[in-house]
Amino acid sequence: DGGITQSPKYLFRKEGQNVTLSCEQNLNHDAMYWYRQDPGQGLRLIYYSQIVNDFQKGDIAEGYSVSREKKESFPLTVTSAQKNPTAFYLCASSIVNSYNQPQHFGDGTRLSIL
């Protein structure tokens, strides 16, 4: 079955450390997204990519970085510059530029501070 795989499910970060969250999809979607979810705040867009080797900042990109070297993969790095990284991170994908098509989500990675 096609879908989105996020790993790891749980991740712990030490002070001053960068950590990378993996997101892989086999839906053949061109567009991919990263969201951050905090209790009571819904989902906020961190980065998105509509094509390989291109990505754009979302609403809360500070302290994060991404790459899009392959269509299937869109890893997110939480850098030491992100002072409040504890959250649930969700990756999604969709058909590009199709506003009436839904985004498909992975099962998320929960990041905590050690």
Added chain:
Amino acid sequence: AQSVTQLGSHVSVSEGALVLLRCNYSSSVPPYLFWYVQYPNQGLQLLLKYTSAATLVKGINGFEAEFKKSETSFHLTKPSAHMSDAAEYFCAVSPQDTGFQKLVFGTGTRLLVSP
């Protein structure tokens, strides 16, 4: 900017009772609208979507939603709640003027179902 308001961060119902989760959007042009459900420690699963084909939209698990342009609303309903419906529900809008498919989410409503 487009926004979505979900009234009530928590809604409690008894098993078998009507479920009503409210969603209002702000937009000068009717957007595309989605309802997603999230079970604990999982991603979001699409329940249904409004794409202007019909104002009453039926989704999975017996849920439906009605688009009312005059009220800028897209409330989610289910005639009879099951224990398995306990989850968090998100309404989202897809504006058509952002250059990419940007989903703007509401803050979510947690549905509690008691026996």
